[in-house]
Amino acid sequence: MSTEAIRLVWVYPDLLSTYGDRGNLLILEQRARRRGLAVEAMGVNYDQALPESGDIYLLGGGEDRPQVLAAERLRADGGLGRAVARGAAVFAVCAGYQLLGNSFYGNGEQYAGLELVDMRSDRGETRAVGELSGEVTPELGVPALTGFENHGGRTHLGPGVRPLATVTHGIGNDGATEGVWSGRMLGTYLHGPALARNPALADLLLSWIVGAALPPLADEWPSKLRGERLAALR
Amino acid sequence: MTADLPLRAKLATTLLKSAAALSRATGRGDGSVIGGRVGLKVEPQLLALLARGRQVALVSGTNGKTTTTRFVAAAMGVLGEVATNSFGANMPTGHTTALAQAPAKAKLAVLEVDEHYLRHVLPQTQPRVVALLNLSRDQMDRAMEVGMMAETWRGVLSGVDTHVVANCDDPMIVWAASAAKSVTWVAAGQRWQEDSFVCPNCGRHLDRQGAGWACPGCELRRPVPQWSLDEAGAVIAPDGRRFEVTLQLPGRVNKANAATALAVAAQFGVDPAHALPRLAQVASIAGRYATVVKDGHTIRLLLAKNPAGWLEALDMVEPGCPVLLAINARDPDGLDTSWLYDVDFSPLHGRRVLVCGDRAYDLCVRLDINEVAFEHVPDFPAALRAAGPGRLEVVANYTAFQDIRAELDRVN
Structure with missing residues (x-):
């Protein structure tokens, strides 16, 4: 394990932070610290250059x-794509998740995304609001997905692109799958926030950076919360 | 009041009152909503008809509208009897009931208006003054986004004769209010700034320095306030007079609400010196800020419904006393609890913190991440047993607050 601090970069909190992002x-910060890992967290506003030396980049709703503004700035900046090419991880939620793809809809118009993942988003006929659960794509080795979704968009994954999960309750991407997994990038529509409800995903992101599985934490409260939320859908 | 109403409106008013009375008698609530629903069914224009011949003030915003409405009603009481929706029923059904039940001699009306309904209620009631307090994120699983709300308000206010009393510290409010013909600016403060980083007019990052803010890309900037609070929390009026504000309600935010109320009342000719003693009488509002003494416990109730409200409430809790936090996520609360991460609970470090409510586990995870020590308890009675005799500060969101209020005999 590296003795250097894990660098967490919160991308544009001034634009992409709707609800608890x-x-x-x-x-991520706490779960790294509780393993004795050094960690540095920073927020980068949209009028600043995005540092390329980050380890995990977070994009919110x-x-x-x-x-639309975030998409313009991130495309002009180009730093996120270079960081990903270097091996950085990305965790993107809702509007931030849509940005990873080829295109998305905002204010009734289509805009270009960051083209980091082969997928596109458009508008659904209904707004997807409520609790979601799903079975996480098995290779990720993570237990059931739980969270709260609230979005008008639908996301269509390109051929060969894996979802984060298959939906057992709720809508997600299209009623069948939810989110995306591509290399070290995870995208999801879920709030809760997603990592509060799915701490195993936080550990997965951290393990990609440290290059090893992390020792388990006690996790009494996240386990109780997960149990309660998943049971509420049965 | 009913003397000069058309026949159908008179009938609607009578039916409204009966429905409200029946609802109260059967213990279903105060009857505001059902009464208004019945009245508006019979005469869809009932609110407009009841508002005619009255001088109306409206109060809207994300936080503080119930309190500010109470303050404005108290201040306007200097002039005579005031009709008001004092039960917090802030949609057109509640407004209609408030006006229908008010005596004919109440020629003044002060109505709290849900942010989403301002665009309907303003044209219906033709108010002389509307007070706009603040806009921030609230119940995002169904509410309008903050920027869209401000835009809707702009549309409603452009071209109308209503005078606006608005908070110059909230860029969203300033953008909305500046569409109006005449505005009085109040420096009512904005501790929660996370929904107004970006200029609502042009999208540039706002420059902020102390209380000042300005957009580098367009003309939008903080207007010079006519009413403000000084360091000591005294109100400075437009003519330069300084008024000490003594309230029973806690927090600087309530002094700011008082300043807004004084500015609204001044539009009707009320002198702050005459209004202030009446504001000092307001002790609690539908249980909010109420202190209840029960079985050796002294319990104070604080309602906080969204991140901006929690920021204010955590600032109000008495130093040293144990605190109970109660969280639900039922329909009126919003179903998504993610906002808990928009609240920094670190002001609670080192205190005894108890946690209950339907969604206590969400809060437990949040407090654990915040490194605030806490004890989870199953319900309010258990919290009282755990806290032991003495003071307990309770901070709860909407339905959790109502649950606790029910345990305390629906304290007002």
């Missing part, structure tokens, strides 16, 4: 206008 950053 800071939570995912705080959870946002309204249409900020999402």
Whole structure:
């Protein structure tokens, strides 16, 4: 394990932080610290250059206008793509998740995404609001997915692109799959925040950076929360 | 009041009152909603008809509207009897009931308006003044996004004769209010800034320095306030007079609400010196800020419904006393608990913290991440047993607050 600190970069908290998105950053930070790993967290506003030396980049949710602005700035900056090519991990939620793809809809128009994953997003006929559960794609070795979704978009994965999970309750991408897994990138529609409800995903991201599985934590409260939320859907 | 109403409106008013009375008698609530629903069914224009011949003030915003409405109603009481929706029923059904049940001689009306309904209620009631307090994230699983709300308000306010009293510290409010013909600016503060980093007009990052803010890309900037609070929490009026504000309600945010109320009442000719003693009488509002003494416990109730509200509430809790936090996620609360991560609970470090509510586990995970020590308890009675005799501060979101209020004989 490297003695260097794990660098967490929260991308544009001034644009992409609709509801509790800071939570995912705080959870990654705490779960690293509790393993004795050094960690540095920073937020980068959209009028700043995105540092390319980060280890895990977080993109949160946002309204249409900020999402469109974030897409423009991230495309012009180019730093996220270079970081990913270097081996950085990405955890993207909701509007931030849609940005990873080839295109998305905002304010009724189609916009270009960051083209980091072969997928595209458009508008669904209904808004997907409520609890979601799913079975995580088996290779990731993570227990059932749980969270709260609230989005008007639908996401279509390109051929050969793996979802994060198959949906057992809720809508997700299209009623069948939810989120995306591509290399060291994870995308999801889920709030909760997602890593509070799925700490194993936080550990997965950290393990990609340290290059080894992490020792388990006690996790009394996250386990109780997961149990309660998953049971509520049965 | 009913004397000069058309026949159908008179009938609607009578039916409204009966429905409300029946609802109260059967213990279903205060009857505001059902009464208004019946009245508006019979006469869809009932709210507009009841508002005619009255001088109306509306109060809207994400936080503080119930308290500010109470303050405005208290201040306007200087002029005579005031009709108001004091039960917090802040949709058109509640407004209609409030006006239908008010005596004919109540020629003044002060109505709290849900943010989403301002666009309907403003044209219906033709208010003389509308007060706009703040806009921030609240129940995002069904509420309008903050920027969209501000835009809707802009549309409603452009071209109307209503005078606006607005918070110059909230860029969203300033953008919305500046569409109006005439505005009085109040420096009511904005501790929660996370929904107004970006200019609502042009999308640039706002520059902020102390209380000041300005957009580098367009004309939007903080207007010079006519009403403000000084360091000591005294209100400075437009004519330069300084008024000490003594309230029973805690927190600087309530002094700011008082300043807004004084600015609204001043539009009707009320002098702050006459209004202030009446504001000092307000002790609690539908249980909010109420202190209850029960079986050796002294329990104070604080309601906090969204991140901005929690920021204020955590600032109000008495130093040293144990605190009970109660969280639900039922329909009126919003179903998504993610907002817990928009609240920094670290002001609670070193205190005794108890946690209950339907969604206590969400809060337990949040507090654990925040490294705030806590004890999970099954319900309010268990919290009282755990806390032991003495003071207990309770901070709860909407339905959790109502549950606890029910355990305390629906304290007002």
